[in-house]
């Protein structure tokens with residue numbers, strides 16, 4: 216599961232509504248909840264442990280004044296992970312100072328109206344309740360039992376993303392960008408692979424494929440359209456559209472081919488994390504009339520979250536869920552080294568917090584002004 220709960224919000228309020236979500240959806244949906252899990256962080260030496268009985272209600276009409284349409288959908292122990300297990304000591308530190316993202320908790324399939332609210336309510340005590348992302352998944356009519364996991368793919372990665380789909384005969388493949396994290400979208404290479412054991416990238420210009428696009432950012436030799444399928448990765452061999460948050464690029468294959476996998480990235484060398492297509496769809500057509508068939512999109516991916524800011528002193532930066540999916544091997548090695556370093560520093564920090572002796576400190580100075588020593592009840 217990608218690391219998405221970097222920051223969360225918390226409240227101390229027993230038996231009080233503290234937060235509402237309005238998903239703006241109607242129909243039957245599986246509701247997945249998540250929270251910041253464990254301890255609320257170090258406040259000198261005291262620990263404020265999260266609520267064991269945070270309540271989630273569904274208010275069907277969205278009017279908090281009317282109670283008869285409101286029902287409890289989950290009571291959650293926010294000290295634990297979504298699967299009910301304890302937070303691992305190696306992740307939260309021996310003093311429990313790190314807070315983790317809980318993962319997603321299945322709160323059941325519920326009928327929603329557009330105005331419906333999901334309400335987070337404090338538990339029986341003043342213990343903090345926390346809120347992190349919520350996922351709603353449309354429930355299929357045939358879906359009687361709850362699914363063990365949401366049918367969601369990892370969030371879009373900067374370096375490389377893969378799209379797998381049922382093999383489909385294609386002559387044209389169009390990648391349409393519908394949103395970016397910033398600016399005009401950039402793709403450093405779009406690879407289209409044929410089905411089968413002799414799978415090969417038929418998108419390459421060297422394989423006879425031809426690229427067209429809605430637009431190309433003018434004035435940059437390193438961002439030409441021909442870079443979309445030149446076989447070279449990295450920002451210096453990329454295409455950028457000339458439309459903020461939008462654009463499409465189309466590959467015409469040399470001949471009709473049965474394809475089943477597409478690989479694309481913003482910067483496979485990992486130096487840039489702007490201009491990432493976060494919302495997109497990919498369509499194929501087998502005929503020159505371009506009767507498009509949608510084969511993949513960002514719709515079933517987890518929401519995109521910007522890369523972590525490098526401010527390591529920020530609070531609650533202890534979420535330690537990292538996705539290794541779609542990461543190249545050298546990046547995984549680097550990531551593991553960094554995680555080890557972070558763990559070692561955490562342990563050091565925990566030890567420092569535990570071992571510091573209590574002292575009363577001050578400086579001795581000769582008073583500059585006349586000092587009165589007042590006994591209780593004495594007049595001036």
Ligand SMILES: [Ca+2]
Pocket residue numbers: 274275276277278279280281282283284285
């Ligand atoms: Ca209501």
Ligand SMILES: [Ca+2]
Pocket residue numbers: 403404442443444445446447448449452453
């Ligand atoms: Ca390229």
